[in-house]
Every structure is written in C-alpha cells, then in structure tokens.
Amino acid sequence: MDMVLVLVLLPIIAALLLGLFPYQRLQYIISGATLALLSIVAFSLYTSLSDFTFHLPHNLNILIIVADVVLLLFFLYQGRKFNNIKVMVLAVAQLLLYGYIESIAPVAGRAEIVVDELSKFMFLIINGVGGVIVLYAVKYMEGESASPFKKRLFVGALLVFLSVMNLIVCANSILLFFFLFEMTTLASYLLIAFRGDEISRENALKALWMNQIGGVVILVGALIAIIGFDTVMFDTLLESSGGVLMLSVALLSMAALVKGASLPFEGWLLGAMVAPTPVSAMLHSATMVKIAPYLILKLSPVLAATMVGGIISLIGALVFVAASYLALSRSVFKEILGYSTVALLGLMMALAAIGTQESIAIAMVLMLFHALSKALLFLSAGVLEKQYHCKNIEEMKGMVNRAPKTVGFILFGFVSLTLPPFGLFMGKLFAITSVASLLNEHPAYLIVLLALIIGSALLVLLYFKVASALLSSASDVVQSETMPISAGFNIPLVVLSFFIVAGAVGYIMMQQNIFVILLAFPMLFVFALPSIIHSMERYDRTLPYQCGEKGSFDSALVYYEPSIKIQRAMYWGFGILFVAVALVGAMS
Amino acid sequence: MKKTIQIPLGSQHISLLEPIRFKFECENEKIIGVDADVGFVHRGVELACTRSFEFKQVGYVVARVCGLCAITHSLSYTLAVEKLLGYVANDRIKYLRMLMVELDRIHSHMLCLAHTAENAGFEALFMQIMGDRELIMDVQEAISGNRVQFDYISIGGVNRDLTPELVALTHKNLGLLSEKIDALIGLFDNNWSLSLKYKGVGVLSLEEAYTYNALGPLARAAGLATDVRAETSDFPYEALGYTMILESTGDIHARNFVRLREIVNSIAMCRNIIENLPIGEIQEKAKGKPNGEAVVRVEAPRGELFYLVRGSGQNMLDRVRIKTPTFSAIPAMMEVFKGAEYADAPAILASFDPCMSCTAK
Amino acid sequence: MKFFTPFRKKSPWVLHYNAGSCNGCDIEILAALGPKFDLERFGVINTGNPKQSDIFLVTGPVTYRSRERLVELYSQIPEPKVVVAVGSCTATGGVFRGMYNVEDGIDRYIPVDVYVPGCASSPQLIIDALVKGLEVLEAKSKEIEKPYKLFGAIETIANKLSRLNMATKVGQNEKD
Amino acid sequence: MIWVWIALAPILGGLVYGGERVLRARMQRRQGPPLLQPFYDMFKLLDKRTLIIHAPHALLALAHFAVLWFSIAAIFLGWNLLYIIFLHLFAQILLILAGYSVRSPYSHIGSNRELLMVVAYEPILILVAVGFYLVSGSFEIAEIVKGENYLLQIPLLFAALLIIVPIKVKKSPFDVGEAHQEIVGGIEVEYSGVFYEFLYMSRFLEYIFIYSFVYLFGGESHWLGAVLVFGVFLLVNLVDNATARVRPAHMLKIIYTVAVSLAVVNLLGILL
Amino acid sequence: MKKIETTLSTLLRDIGAFYIPKLWHFLSVNGIDLGEGKIELQWIFSAYGVKDEIVIYYVLSDYNTPVPSLVSLIPSAIMGEREIVDMFGLTVDGAESGLYLDEDSRTHPLRGES
Amino acid sequence: MLRSLLEAFLNLFRPIRTHRYPAEEIVLPSGYRGLIEYGIDACIFCDKCEKVCPPGAILFYQNEDGTKTYRYNPWLCIYCGECVRACPKPEEALWQSETKQLSALKEDGANEGWFVWEAACKQSREAYATVKKSAKIQNKSEE
C-alpha cells in the first residue's frame, strides 16, 4: 500500500519540485530520478504476490465529489466560452446524473482501491513508459516557443497525469473511476490545447465532447448498477449476476470504446496529434488510451462468452481492419501512428472481450509492447519534427542519410511492431492461434480471425510504406550531411529500445518454447548488417537504372484512399454497432 | 503535399522496341499526366534525301526510315516521283506492289498484336503469334529476297517477278495463316484475362479521334471511317475485295480487332491479287528528271503515310517531305494515357503500334 | 575464377537498345526471340536491364541524342560484357552514314566486339553473332572496360569504386 | 537426413525452375533452355563484376535469402505453420525494404506491388494454416503430415491456395510484382552479380516454400503429396500460358473476393 | 490537290473558316526552303471518305516572321509546329524546340544556307 | 480461357516449331539477296556501281597505273542490289550471291578500316587526278 502511495504521490511531488526550481539540469535529475524510482516501485509491485485493498479516507471522498463537480463546471464553462453546444449539453447531463447518483449512492461497503494483478501490470506500463516520456519531454520543451513557466507547467502536468493514471488503474469505485476518467479527459483537453492556436482549440473541444460521452455512459452504467445491485464497486458488480448486469457492463464498455477512440470516435485521437509530441506519446498512444483495453479487461469476467462481449470483440476486430485501412491514406507521420494506435487498441479490446484466459494474457502482452513501441515511435517522430522540421512522410524521404540514428529507432519501432521475436508479433501470432482454437466453439469467431489476419497484413503494409520513405536513398557515394542529435533525445529512445528488447527476451524465456527462441535467429541478420556494410568497399557503385536516362527520380508513396461513400458507410456501420452494444446489453 | 510518382518509360525499356521516352505522372499507379520525348531516332533523312542522294537512290534510303513498313515508304516515294515524271505503271506492276504492301500489312499487324500481347504479360500468345508470323515472313523472304527490308519497288516498276513457285508458296502460306488468324480471333474474343487487360482500357473516343486527327487502325477502332485505300485512286483496291474495317469502342480490344480483321481482309486481297495477276512487264523505263510538286498518300499499316516531293528537273530533289502515321498519332496517344493505369501503359502503347523511327525520321 | 568461366557461355543475358535504327533489325531480334529461332535455347533471357546483362545488342547508327544513353547503358553493364552491333547501320552507319544527326556506327562510342551485317540483319545472323560473341565473352576479363567518348573518369569516392559519372558529356564534369 | 534436404533446397528449387522453363517453352512450342539452365545462370552470375547502389540495399537481398532459407528449414523440420508463414513474411519484408531503399522508380513500384502481393496472399496462407489446424488439431507441420484426407475436408482451401500459387511463383496472371514489361523485374532491377544471385536463388526457395504447402495437403501419403505438387505445377504453368497479367488492383480484388470466400466457406463448412 | 495561297496574318481566319473536324483530316505542317531566306509553309488537309481530295494552304514567308499557331483550332498541329521550329528555326508561339534536336546539336538543318 | 489452357496443354504433345539453327542449316529461298560478288576480269571500271550505291559500300581505289581496285564493305552494304542493276555487265562483273556475310570481330576493322579506306580512295583519286593533270599540262607544253 505504501508503494501505491508512492506511485500516486511521487509524481505530484516531483511536479511541485519542478515548479519550484527552474534549473534545466535539475529538471533532468528530477525527472530521471522519478522515472527510476517509479519503475523500480512498479516492478517490485509487479513481482509482489498478493492483491491488497484499502479504503480512502472519508474526507478525501468528499474532496473528490467537490473536485468532480468543479471539473464538470469547468467543462461547462469551456463549452460556454467557446460556444460549443455539445460540450455544454454533455457537461450538464453529467452534472445532473452525477448529482443524482451521489444522492442515492450506497455508502461504500468495500474498499475503493483494489490493487490486483491487472493494476500491477498497468503500473508497470504507466510508470515505465510514462517516466521515459517525461524525461524526453524536458528536452523536447526546450525548443518550444512558450514561457519557461509554461514549459515547466507542461512537464509538471505530465507528471501529475502519471499519478492520475496510477490511481485510475486501481480504482474500484465506479464513481472514483468516473472522476479520474474525467481527469484524463481534462488532461487531454488541456494538453491538446497547449499550443493555443485555432486548430488546437478545435481539436481539444472535439476530444472534450467525445470523451464526455464516455463520462455519460459511465454514469448511466453506475446508475443502473446502483438501481440493480445497490453498489458502485466494480468487484461487487462483477460478482453479481442476472438482471440489468449486462446493461451496466455494456455501458461501461462503451466508455472504453470511446476512450480507445474506436471508430466512429477516432476523430478525437487524430485531432490530438496537433499537441506536442510528448503529449501524443503519453496520452494518445502509450498510457491514457490504454484505459480502454484496461476497462474491458476488468470487465472481461462478465463479458466473456456473452453477446455483449461478442459484439465488442466484433467492433474491436473491425476497427482493427478499418483503422489500418484508413491509415493507408494518410501522409502525416503522427496521424499514421495515431490510426495504427486506434487499430491496435481495437485488437486489444477484441481480445480482452473474448475473455478466455489465453486471450486476456495476449491482450495484456499487446498492451505492454504496444505502449513501448508506440512511445518509441512517437518520440522519434518528435525528434524528426524538432530537428528536421518534417511531419509529413513525404518530407522524410531519404531521412536515413540525414538522421541515421533516429531512423534506426523508427525502423526498430516498426520491426518491434511487426516482426518476430518481438512482443507484438508474438501477441498477434498467439492471438491467431487462440482465436483459431475458439473457432470450434463458435464459428462467429471466424470474423474476428479474418479481421485479425487482414488487419495484420494491412498494418504491415502501412509500416513498411512509411519505412520505405525513410529508407529511400541515393547512391552510396553521394554524401549527405547529418545533424547531431542531443543526448536528451537519444537517451529516452535508448531506454525504450532496451525495454523492448528486454521485454522480448523476457517474454521468450517465459514461453519456454524452443521454436520461439529460434525465431529470434533471423533477427541476427538484421543486426549483423551494419557490421558487414563496411566490408563492401570493393564493389563498384553505380546509379539506379532509369531507362538509360540521367536525372533524379522523385516519387510519392502509395495512398489507398477509400471513397467517400465507403467511408460514410463505415462510420454509420460503426455508429450502429456502438449503439448496438447498449441495446444488446439491455436485452440480455 | 505532392502525392505523385514519376514513372519513366524509355528511352530504353524492355517493352519498347524503339527509343521513346515517356514520363508518366502517376497517382499511385494511375496516370494523370504524360510527357513524351519522341526525337531520339532523328537521323536527318529528309535533308539527306535532297543533299546526299540522287532521286533514284532515295527510294532505298526512305525505306530505312522504318523497317516495319519500308515498302510503303518506297512505294509512296516512287509513286510521287513517277507522278512527277508523268509515268503511270501498268497493272501488273500495280498488283505486285499492292501484294507486297498487303503482305507487309499482315506481318506488321501480327507483330503489333504479338507485341501488345507481350506487353500485357501474355508471353504464350506472343510466341504463338510470332510463330504464325513466320509464315508470312517466309513468303516475303521468298518474293523479295529479304525478310524485312524488301527493296522491292523501284522507279518504273518492281525489282523481281512473281514466279509460279512463289505463287504456290504464297497460296499455301496464306491458307495456313488464315486458319491461324481465325483461331486468334476466337482467342482474343474469349480469353478472360485478355478482356480484363484490353476491354475498356486505353479508350480513344470517336470525338477525340476527330479532334486529335487519329488515323489508321487507331481511328477505325474508334469508329472513324478513314482509310487511305478508300480515299485514293492510285490502286484498284475496291476491285480486289477491299472492305473498310470499323469498330466502335476505341479501346485496345477494338484496335486489336481492327488489326485482326484487316489481316483477314488483306489475306483475301492477296489471294485475289495472285489469282488475277495481269500479264505485263515488271519494269519499264521512266525517263526524265522529276520536276514540280507531287503529293502521295498511302495507307501504311499504322495509317496514312504522306509524301510531298518537289523537284526542279535535276538529279537532286528540292524537298522530300515525309509525314508518317505515328507522327500524327502522338497527340491522340498522349490523350489516351491520361487516366489509365500505369500497369496498362505498355499494352496501350503497343496497341498504338508506334514507330518512333518514322516519327523522328 | 576459372571454374566459372565456362558458364558465361551458357547463360548470355541480353540487353537490347535501339540507338536510332529503322526497327528492321529490332523486329528481327524480336523474331529471334520468337518460337522459330528461340534464342532461349542458348540460355538467352532478354532482361531489359543493363545490370543483369552480359550481351549488349545494339541496333541503329547512334543518333546524336541517343549517344549518352548508349554510353550510360553500356557503363551499367557489369563486366565481362560483349557488345554486338546488329545491322549494317549499327556497324558502320549503313545507309545513314554521314547524315547530320548520326554518328556512323556505335563503335565511335563504345567498344564493339561483334559486327553483324545485313539490312535488315536476320535471325540467323543474330544467332551466329551471338555464338561468336559468346566466344569473345569467355575470353574476357573482369576488368573495367571504358567507353571511348563522353567519358568521365572512374573515380573512387570514399574508397568505393564509382561509375556514377561514366556517361557525362565531354567537358561537363569540369563545369559542375 | 533432414539437414541434407535443407541444404539441398535451393538445388531442388532450381531444378523445379529449370523444369518449368522447359515446360513453358514446350507449351509455346519452342525448344526452350536446357534443364540445368538456372544453375548455369547462377554460376555465370558468380563470375560477374558486381555493381551496387549502396551497401544496405545489396545486403538486404542477402538477408532475404538467408531468412527465406531459414523458413524453408523450418518447414522441413516440421515447425509451427504460423511461425513459418510469419518468417516468410519477414523475409519478404526485408526484400521490400531493399526495393524501397534505392531511388529507382521501378524498384519502388516493384516494392509497392510486392507489398500488395503480401497483403493478398498472406491471409490465404494463414487461413490455410487455420484449416489444417481445424482438421488436424495442430499448427505443427510434424503433426499435420500425420493426418490424412485433407483434400476431402478442406478442398476449397486447396482451391484458395491454388489461386495464390501464381503470385508466389510469379506467374501470369498474378506476376505483377515482377512484370518485366512494366517495371523490368521490379525489386530485382537494381541488383547485379552476386547480389542478384541471391535474389535469383531465393526464387528457387519460393518454389519450395509454396509447393510445400501444396504437398501438405497430401497428409501422410507422400504419393498423394507428390501427385498434388506435380498437378499444381502443371496447372500453374498451363494457366501461365493461357492468361495475361492482370493489374495489381484486379489481383487484390480477385484474391479478396474469390479466394477469401472460398476459404471462409470451407472453414464454415468444417465448423457447422 | 488544291493549293490556296494565304498570308500569315489571315491564316488563322482562313483555316478557321475552312476546317471542320468531321470533314477534314489535318495532315501536317510542311516547310520548303526556297533559298535566299525565303520559305514556303504549307498546311495540308485531306477529306474523309472522298477520293484524292487534298487541300493545301500555303504561305510564302521568311524566317523572321513568327508563324501563328493552329493549336487552338487543331490540337494535333502541335507536332508539326514543333517540327518546323526545330528544322527551320521558325518561331511558332506555344511550340517549344527540342522535338528532334538537342540544344547542342546542329541548328535548323533544313534551313537553306544563306 | 479454357481454350487457351487446352491449347497450351496440347502443345506439349505437338512438335516444336523451333529450328535448331546452328546445328541444322536453314535453307534460304532462291533469290535471297546476299553478298555482292565481284568478278574483276569482266569489270570495265565504269564506276556505275559505286555511284549508285546508296551507302557507298563499293569503293574503287585508283591505282597509279590507271587500273582500279574494288573494295566492298559487307557491313556497310544494305543489300539493295541497286549496284547489280546498274552494272552494265551483271552476272559477270557484279552479281548478288545467295549467301550471307558472317559477322566480323573487332580485328576485322569493319568500320574503322573502312574509314581509312574511304580516305585512301579519295586521296588516290585526287592524287591520280593531279598526276593526270600535270601529265596533260606536260603533254601540252611538250606540244
């Protein structure tokens, strides 16, 4: 329990320290130390065996209620200020619902905080990855055009956010969960709007109203739970059965779909890409959006083998394909990453909702490695953006000559997302195996299986399309200048890569499967390549074949744009499916 | 952000026999813009015909403007000079000249069909047509003494006569060939992959054919009824069973079909020619020096070939103007590429049967 | 290595380039690839790609505009290589000899190993020439062969042999 | 013994390729090259001076070949089918990266098309694997070859596999990735000498790879497997000689409609 | 064959009045060097479906006067115009040089030595 | 497509069309336009063939004693046969055979050597012309 307190409070303390001492060096030290401490704590927590629970002090509960109301009023104010009806309506709806629920909420019977296996696992992700991102953010913000205070505020906010995340993954009370959920919404709202220009503002508002839908459905879910089972605790809810249970759970999972930016809500996540890169990394791929699969995982004991669970895995699987496909039409690097995040979150939710032991384990593995790889990719994207001022993949052609290290990291990120022996690959591989084994139970899993297969293929297409842009370089003998990239950028990347490799190794060890180990063998070629390159001096260098002509060749990548009609059909379809979750929940 | 790929095709490319350079501006693989450079083969034949060669030699030189329809070049030139000399060839000469031109048309059309098939990735069909084409090459070799450059026509007549053995050989090979062509027609019509590749691809509409002055099989595939054989009276084509072949869709398939059916028509004409060959001299003296200006149009395999010859009573001519079919077809060609897939570009290109060597002279 | 040299003869891959011919010889090359003469029985593949070719089949007398392309393609063919000039006009300029835009035979620019006569040359002659060319090919070394004209030096850049500038125009190198 | 086979895989593939070239020539009524032609080509390529664009490009071909061979080894050793498919995917990706890593138009388009091809055939291969799994209860090849009657139980999957065989062996109508007349060989366009050699030999390995899948349908009966392989080999070559190359988009469409639905129908049939 | 004389200034008008795309096939632009810096330019048409019907509009001009472009009327005239630009060194607006000749090759081969 | 499939299959059992050329001679049709051959005994040195040849594949070297030496370049010749038609004594002095010229190697100087010859022939004529002229002048002055 002390350790959990550390996880929650340390980031806040660190944030305060940062606010107090405006020294660059100190910022590094603080964030570095925080990272180290948090990771160690999270890891030791993870290895500790027992679950434990505790109550929040009563005063704190009151404080939370007050804070919640203030928060919602703030949303209302923002909606008023920027004249956004949707935000206002949703904020008012939440206020009313929240007020009503608090008035009828049963006195907590069980502990508000429950730290179980899942929470510990989430601590690992949040603190490991989040810490690195904070470290990176310090360097990143140096180049930002904002007042020094605002910069510190930014880093501080990221730290505070870490503690929010740490708390949310062990919240047992739905109301507490709701509060923290709204806090994360707030965080994305503020951080997306950080740059303060028109687009940021617009996208922030979009994120706000979409996420508030999540808030509303959570509240409705809680209301139903109170009415049906007289509880606001997850664990009690999950233990009960019959009645309106499925509806309540369905509503809660809908919140997950929103947070996970499943179609048709992917808009807010993509809009979020205007935020500074650490924000994208932290909120929109590595940690915050992981709430979505986390929530489904939490609910999975109930969801497993039900219609609701089925429909959620269907949505997840289809999102996996659709988002991968949509990503193919994009050319902004961060947007591509965003879409692929949406896709993979869909996959994770699908697997979590299937709810067999195996698929849950796979979903968790996917979560961990996705967080690591995506953070790596986002941070590298940030480097390219900061140092080379290119956001669009068309501008990144031949980047390998100009920024070999960063491109190396990006490629490594892609490799870790797609190829053996890395976690994501393994995850997908096992996912196919496990879904295939489920086929005998219900043929409908065939859809999930198909989506899985096709989606993976599309993602491969996507990543290597981008990789291609980075790699396309002219002949060896044509020199191009590189730019030194400061250690502040590189160290976080190295740390992440280390985590990925270590994770892969650890995972392989865990599997204790000889084949898996052998699978790692081909990777040797890739790592051996650079060393051989130096011995290639005796071969003649020549120019590419251009039909006998001279002159440089310029090409864009390939874009697969679905027609407007298909897109619209897609959105409608997903919208209907989204509503169907609630309907199915109500019916069963 | 620019999202186009520039794909070069040529000047050296496996799908091209000749140097022509295209630069396709593509979105994904869809062509949105074309840039062509057609002048690689420019040798300066027009000037040489008036500076370095005497008018009697020029016939052999202009044959080397293009190896595919060398015979039409020498024919047009010879006709033009004969007009200036006031000489009219006798019927036997006319018939023999027509025979060679039609044989040449058959082999050229078959080559085009083969090349289009090859560029569509249908190697077996390429081999089949090339194999069948050898029948006609044998006939040509036997009649003229060479497979490609016939050097058969000279001012005042033709260089060789058609012996009875040759008549027999021609008859036999034409008979074999016409069976093969029937089989080919069935194949082109029914093969599923060919219809994916050919039908509705590379469409030149009738409107475009008029605007861009399309000619030859290109125009006839679009439904534009133009054929120099029907628009001149130098040769008695109608008497020998000439019919104009028209299609309407203007795609690769239609062009292939125009060619196939023209081959059938040409075979029939060749048979008529050798069956009704008039008796007469094959070489008569055409006296004098060319003086004045004459224009001649001849239907080459790819469309109308135009010669304008001006002389002033000397051994050297004043001007030999050669306007070749492909030269005129290029604007239409560029139009057709737009909107097509790059994957179809080589096949479309081959279906135009372009001839850069005559375009650039 | 000595062991491998005999195999050069068995797998001649050709690159065809038309440097301004009248097509007559080109269609004969095409006919030679066709079923009647079937060059593939000698192992010939028409690669269309200089980098994988051994035999450079050139037709045409080299027009002014194609000469750089000719040299560029030639320099992209890895040694050992053989150049076959197909047709009278390729060998000597033929009927185009002396025309203003013509360079009188490709051996003004690149070393020709086999000269094939004929206008148009015929598949038989092409096969003969190929057989002859293969003998030449077998005897060749792997040393770099330079084109005659339009020749930028073979440089080493950063210790690597570079052929990037082999086909630039005479004098152009100094300019840029 | 098995290691000998693994070592001989390229040679075996080379023979298949050589046989195919002869067969193709005969189908076109030509004489065609000698049976050992691929090996002559190989030795010839070793004897050429090598030109490269840049070192990573050249080396990726080598890596591609090695990983591909590794995946063949995995097949012979009877590993998990899914691993093998992904290993193969990995090999393919190395190749695609190689194609992209040079600024050459044809290489780029070739890579694009190669990617599309991967997207097209990968799902089918996995579905076939799933089919084997459903029938035999395992993804391990060692287990799968102990089963029988695959042809009766998953005939449509076999048909689906048949449709993608031309993609892998680069035959009409699906030889879009190589497409000599369009993109001069695609990815391989910038290779020469020894490095081209690796690509040339990896084609041999591709033959082994895809025909092993066909062979698996024979189950425990080696004879049936061999007959199937031979039949498919003949059929693929016949089709190659009877079709033109379709566009990449058409290829995707055909695979995703015809082949995928065949596979799905078959799987559903087993399950219901 | 009918030859109609016109002038460069009236060319566009004349041909505009004469040319009907569905009746006339535009053959070519042609130049004939007459020596002493004079050139005869010809625009040649033939009729669709009529025997031996050729109409030639011609202009006697010199090398310095710019030639009007017919591209607005007849898109395919661009080829012929580019050709006379290269071969005779005339100026035709909208027609670039470089169809046949490189910058550094001999200029205007068909132009008579004067 | 089924037709094509069937055809391809049947082709396996049909005889191949390939002519095994170098191993088996190809019979050229009679009248094949092959090499130009020359019979020095019948030639009257009228130079008609040289004048009429389009590419200039026939050259006569003017010997100092007034006779001429015939030069013919088969790699320049386009085999049009015009020289034979121009020759006043075809079949004896100049005729077209039915054989093909074989390809030349570098050593044969197919192109390089001919440049030398062209120059030499031109020079020989000029030299001969000047000799003649001076001889004439001499003759005149002697008169």
Ligand code: SF4
């Ligand atoms: S056969 Fe091959 S080499 Fe010959 S022209 Fe055609 S593509 Fe070029």
Ligand code: SF4
């Ligand atoms: S004209 Fe065209 S189709 Fe015919 S041989 Fe030449 S390039 Fe090929």
Ligand code: SF4
């Ligand atoms: S287009 Fe011209 S050069 Fe080509 S075949 Fe026809 S007439 Fe001859």
Ligand code: SF4
């Ligand atoms: S015949 Fe074969 S080698 Fe020749 S171009 Fe066609 S595919 Fe290539």
Ligand code: SF4
């Ligand atoms: S040698 Fe004769 S036929 Fe061959 S390309 Fe030259 S001119 Fe044409």
Ligand code: SF4
């Ligand atoms: S196109 Fe491909 S399959 Fe055909 S011959 Fe060339 S390399 Fe072989």
Ligand code: SF4
């Ligand atoms: S055949 Fe023709 S080219 Fe040859 S020497 Fe006689 S005239 Fe000259």
Ligand code: SF4
């Ligand atoms: S034309 Fe005949 S006779 Fe006169 S020089 Fe020539 S070969 Fe001798």
